[in-house]
Amino acid sequence: MKKKLLAAILTVAAVCGSVVPVYAADSELVLYTWEGMFPQEVLDGFEEETGYKIVYSNFDTDETMLEKVSMAKGGDYDVVIADDYILEKIIEEGLATKLDKEKISNWDNINPLYQGQFYDENDEYTVPYGAGIPLIVYDPDEVELDIKGYKELWDPSLEDSVALIANYRVINGITLLTMGKSMNEEDVDTIKEAGEKLVELAPNIRMIQDDNTQNALLNGEASVALLYTSQVTAALAEDPELKVVYPEEGLGFGVMGMFIPSAAPNAEAAYQFVDYILRPEIAAECFDYIGYYCTNKAADQLVDENLVVPDSVTSGESIKNVNAKAEEQYNKNWTEFKAACD
Numbered sequence: 001m002k003k004k005l006l007a008a009i010l011t012v013a014a015v016c017g018s019v020v021p022v023y024a025a026d027s028e029l030v031l032y033t034w035e036g037m038f039p040q041e042v043l044d045g046f047e048e049e050t051g052y053k054i055v056y057s058n059f060d061t062d063e064t065m066l067e068k069v070s071m072a073k074g075g076d077y078d079v080v081i082a083d084d085y086i087l088e089k090i091i092e093e094g095l096a097t098k099l100d101k102e103k104i105s106n107w108d109n110i111n112p113l114y115q116g117q118f119y120d121e122n123d124e125y126t127v128p129y130g131a132g133i134p135l136i137v138y139d140p141d142e143v144e145l146d147i148k149g150y151k152e153l154w155d156p157s158l159e160d161s162v163a164l165i166a167n168y169r170v171i172n173g174i175t176l177l178t179m180g181k182s183m184n185e186e187d188v189d190t191i192k193e194a195g196e197k198l199v200e201l202a203p204n205i206r207m208i209q210d211d212n213t214q215n216a217l218l219n220g221e222a223s224v225a226l227l228y229t230s231q232v233t234a235a236l237a238e239d240p241e242l243k244v245v246y247p248e249e250g251l252g253f254g255v256m257g258m259f260i261p262s263a264a265p266n267a268e269a270a271y272q273f274v275d276y277i278l279r280p281e282i283a284a285e286c287f288d289y290i291g292y293y294c295t296n297k298a299a300d301q302l303v304d305e306n307l308v309v310p311d312s313v314t315s316g317e318s319i320k321n322v323n324a325k326a327e328e329q330y331n332k333n334w335t336e337f338k339a340a341c342d
Contacts, residue, residue, distance in 0.1 A: 026266060027051070027052060027053060028052060028053045028054070028055050028266065028269070029046075029052045029053070029054050029055070029078045029079065029266055029269040029270065029273055030055045030057060030076065030077045030078045030079075030265065030266070031054055031055065031056050031057065031077075031078065031079050031080075031081075031273070032057045032058070032059065032065065032068075032069075032076075032077040032079070032080045032081075033058060033059070033065075033080060033081035033082070034058055034059065034060075034081075034211075035058040035211065036290075037081060037129075037290055038056075038286060038289070038290075039285055039286065039289040041285065042277075042282055042285050042286055042289075043056070045276075045282070046272075046273060046276050049276070050269070050272055050276075052266075052269045052272070052273075057077070060210065060211075061166075061210070062082050062083050062085075062086035063086070065080065065082050065086065066082075066086055066089055066090065069090065069095050069261055070093060070095060072261070072263070073095075073262075073263060074094070074095045074096075074097075074261040074262030074263040074264070075261065075263035075264070075265060076261075076265070077261050077264065077265075078260065078261070078264045078265060078266045078267070078269055078270040078273070079258055079259075079260060079264075079270045079273050079274065080258070080259055080260075080261060081129050081256055081257065081258050082256065082257065082259075083254055083255075083256055083319075084117060084118070084119050084254055084255045084256070084257065084318060084319070085119065085169070085254075085318070085319045085320055085321055087119045087120065087125075087126055087257050087259065088118065088119035088120075088320070088321055089321060090125075090259060091119065091120060091125050091126075091259075094262060095261055095262050096125040096126070096259040096260065096261065096262060097125070097259070097260040097261065097262050097264065097267065098124050098125060099124060099125060099126075099127075099260070100271070103271040103275070104127070104271065104274055104275050104278065105275055106275050106278035106279055106298075107127075107278065109278050109279075109280060109283070109296050109297060109298035109299070110127065110128060110278070110295065110296060110297070111128070111294070111295050111296060111297040111300075112297070113295075113309070114128035114131060114255050114295045115128070117255055117257075117318075118318060118320060119257075120257070125259055126257035126258065126259045127257060127258040127259075127274055127277075127278070128255055128256070128257050128258075128295035129256050129257060129258050129277070129286075129295060130230075130255070130256045130286075130287065130290060130292030130293065130294075130295055131229075131253070131254065131255045131256070131292060131293040131295055131309060132228055132229025132230065132253075132254060132256075132292045132293055133229055133251045133252055133253050133254070133316055134165060134167075134170055134174070134226055134227065134228060134229075134252050135226070135227060135229070135232050135244055135245060135246060135247070136149075136150070136152075136153070136224065136225070136226055136227075136244070136245040136247060137214070137217060137224070137225050137227055137232055137235055137236075137242050137243065137244050137245070138217075138223060138224040138225070138242065138243050138245070139217065139220075139223045139224075139239075139241075139242060139243075140241065140242075140243050141241075142161075142220075142223035143157075143158070143161075143223050143224060144157070145157055145158065147224070147243075147245050148245065148247070148248050149178070149245070149247040149248040149249045150174040150175075150177060150178050150226075150247045150249050151178045151249065153201060153204060153224065153226070154178075154197075154200060154201055154204065155204075156203075156204075158204045158223070158224055159203050159204055160203070160204065160205075160206050161204065161206055161222055161223045161224055162201075162204045162205050162206055162222060162223075162224045162225065162226075163205075163206055163207045163208075163209075163213050163216040163217060163221070163222035163224070163225040163226070164205060164207070164208045164213070164225070164226050165208075165209075165210055165213050165226055165227060165228055165231075166208050166209050166210040167210065168330060168331065168333075168334035169183075169319045169330060170183075170226075170252060170319065171198065171226075171334070171337070172191070172194060172195075172198065172330050172333055172334065173252055173317075173319060174226070174247070174249075174252070175194045175197055175198045175201075176190070176191075176194050177247070177249040177250050178197070178249055179193070179194060179197070180249075181194070182317065183250075183252055183317045183319060184317070184319065184320045184322055185322075185326070186322050186323050186325075186326040187326075188325050188326060188329050191326060191329040191330060191333065192329060192333075194333060195329070195332065195333030195336060195337070198333055198336075198337045199336055199337055199340045201337070202337060202340035202341045205341045206221060206222045207221065207222065208338065208341060212231075213225055213226075213227055213228075213231050214227055214231040214232070214234050214235040214238075217235055217242065218235060218238050218239060229291060229292050229293060230290050230291035230292050231291075232244060232291070233291030233292075233306070233307075234291055250316065250317060251316030251317070252316055252317055252318070252319060253316030253317065253318055254318055254319060255295065255318075256292070258274055258277070260274070278296060280296060280298040280299040280302060281299070281302060283296035283298070283299040283302075283303075284296075284299040284302035284303045287299065287303045287307050288303055288304055288307065291307070292307070293307055293308070293309040294307045294308055294309070
């Protein structure tokens, strides 16, 4: 999903790498995730405590990560963090290590609310690292429209003023929700209909991007934005007067997770890192920084109260993998939508 209190403006100093494979030495831990998912102090603390040097390599989308880890046959990287639906594919393709929980002394700190998820029902391969929901945020000084849900994004008064995150399944999903359908619809004709409706949204779109999407709202480039939880947190930290909308059509709920690739070059370091991140005080630093809902119950009392997930949020619908024909149509919808926005 994306993303934090000071959110995505962080470049992880000299260790923030590109998406090309990075080969680890025994003294290194290669961490692969989106940019800015950990406070530098947390990374520094792990290095000082263990002697391992963290090589931080980042990707732009979950699909890029899946391609890289697949090409590496589960090697090259020691710890990877990604979204729930892609974790399901990672596990299905045998690219994740079955965890030895004896090596994770802080396992019981995980909030049971985030365990037993659809992508890892027996909690054998992944460790939750943040949860969130995409929300609408707008500037009330610039928008007269009473925004209650996703459907208002189509209103003609918002022409050339909406910023969107660049997650094709989420954007297809919210369109389906306006039609009273599931975000995981598999009927191709229904998905085609959603695609036609999505193209109708194009005149209102100012920008589509995944990183720092909240900045378009803060700098006045857009007056309305659909943002990840972390970006909402970042936006409100900069401008508390912004309005947040929990869309009446329904919420999309997602969980990110850590996994150790099946052929991780330094699995021992990976286990140490996962256990380190599960410490309450370390987890609290991380969640306060990235701005996602806290998935560590032992850290709930240490984080900003807004990062302790409300019950209403967890009733949202998770993005799940769909059949091949549905997936093909979702991709076609996205391609046609982006072309219409150009």
